[in-house]
Structure formats: C-alpha cells, structure tokens
Amino acid sequence: xxxxxxxxxxxxxxxxxxxxxxxxxxxxxxxxxxxxxxxxxxxxxxxxxxxxxxxxxxxxxxxxxxxxxxxxxxxxxxxxxxxxxxxxxxxxxxxxxxxxxxxxxxxxxxxxxxxxxxxxxxxxxxxxxxxxxxxxxxxxxxxxxxxxxxxxxxxxxxxxxxxxxxxxxx
Ligand code: PNS
Numbered sequence: 001x002x003x004x005x006x007x008x009x010x011x012x013x014x015x016x017x018x019x020x021x022x023x024x025x026x027x028x029x030x031x032x033x034x035x036x037x038x039x040x041x042x043x044x045x046x047x048x049x050x051x052x053x054x055x056x057x058x059x060x061x062x063x064x065x066x067x068x069x070x071x072x073x074x075x076x077x078x079x080x081x082x083x084x085x086x087x088x089x090x091x092x093x094x095x096x097x098x099x100x101x102x103x104x105x106x107x108x109x110x111x112x113x114x115x116x117x118x119x120x121x122x123x124x125x126x127x128x129x130x131x132x133x134x135x136x137x138x139x140x141x142x143x144x145x146x147x148x149x150x151x152x153x154x155x156x157x158x159x160x161x162x163x164x165x166x167x168x169x170x
Contacts, residue, residue: 003031006086006117009075012037012052013045014151015059016133018125022090025119027063034082035060039070046134051154059148076111084114091118092126 006026012019012035026033035056039049047055049070056068071078079087087107089100104116121128128146137143137155144152 004086005032005034005082005084006030006088007034007036007075007079007082007084008088009036009038009071009078011040011045011130012056013047013130014052014133014147014154015056016125016128016130016147016151017145018090018092018121018128020059020148021121021125022088022119023060023063023066025121026088026117027066029117030086030088031065033063033066033088034084035066035068036075036078037068037070038075039072046158047154055148055151055154058150074110076107076114079114080111086115086117088117088119090121092121092128 006029008023008026010019023033023035037049037052037056045052053068053070060066060068069078069082075087087104089104091097091100100116100118104118107114107116125146133143133147137159143155147155
C-alpha cells in the first residue's frame with residue numbers, strides 16, 4: 001500500500017504545546033509527517049530558523065515518523081518537492097477558520113492534488129498562540145504547561161542574553 005505523507009507548515013516562532021498536540025495527532029494518521037518551518041526573512045521573528053528547527057527537532061524526537069525541514073517560497077511547491085499528499089493545519093477556533101479556508105482553497109487552486117486536512121488541538125490549548133506566548137513571557141507571566149520545557153528554557157536564555165545587551169526584552 002502507498003505510504004501517505006503530509007506536511008505541517010508554519011512559522012513555529014516558537015513551538016507551542018498546541019503545535020505539538022497537532023503533530024502527535026497527525027503522526028498517528030499519516031505514515032510520515034514533515035514539519036516545515038517557513039524561511040521568510042520578511043516576517044520579523046524572535047527565533048532564527050535554525051533555532052526553530054532545533055527546538056522542533058528536540059520536541060519531536062519521540063516520533064520516528066516525524067521530520068523537520070525548512071522551506072522558501074510557495075508551500076505547495078515544497079509539498080510537491082516532498083511528494084506529500086496532504087497539508088495539515090491546526091484550527092483552534094472559528095476565528096482561525098476564515099483565513100485557513102482561504103489559504104486551503106488558494107492552495108487547492110495551485111495544487112489540486114494536495115489535500116488540506118484541518119486538525120483540532122486539545123481544547124486546553126485552544127487559546128494558545130506563539131504570539132501570545134511571546135507577549136506573556138515578555139511581560140513576566142507564566143507560560144508553564146503551554147510550551148515544551150526546552151522552549152521555556154530557550155526563552156529564558158534569550159531574555160538573559162538580551163539583558164546583557166539592553167533592557168532584557170525578548
Ligand atoms: O504559522 P503560520 O504563520 O500561521 O503559517 C503560515 C504559513 C507558513 C503556512 C503560510 O504563510 C504559507 O504557507 N506561506 C508560504 C507562502 C505561500 O505558500 N503562500 C500562499 C498561501 S495560500
């Protein structure tokens with residue numbers, strides 16, 4: 001039987017437990033899952049792409065059918081290059097749906113053979129986003145339980161490093 005490969009594209013700046021929950025669910029359904037970090041210099045990111053790849057690799061090492069890669073340009077071109085059959089995107093709430101629906105239909109127009117599969121993370125992560133994680137951490141709030149421990153550690157290191165340089169902002 002043909003093996004079914006999916007890609008899970010995103011910014012992952014940084015990885016949250018919501019992302020990991022989707023990865024765990026997708027890894028159960030697909031034979032192989034490629035977590036694909038967008039390498040986009042236009043978007044101002046907290047972590048560099050190599051740092052994000054390292055964090056994702058650390059957090060997904062328990063899955064032997066999950067790998068981490070980076071991509072530039074159109075996601076559908078990367079999916080074709082990978083010979084992927086599906087694209088996984090997480091939907092936390094109805095508010096995510098409109099943008100995701102537009103993106104899925106545009107991607108379908110560009111690559112009709114590629115199917116977008118929406119997956120819901122556990123409801124306990126339904127309010128968790130990379131943007132809010134960075135904001136809460138920056139303002140001194142607890143993000144324990146919302147991101148993997150290695151990412152709390154990296155955020156702390158980043159804040160410490162920046163403290164030496166300026167005002168300690170991440
Ligand atoms: O984690 P994000 O930022 O919500 O991920 C968005 C991402 C990376 C999946 C999306 O911006 C993307 O696919 N970008 C690559 C460029 C592309 O293919 N654009 C057309 C989308 S229809």
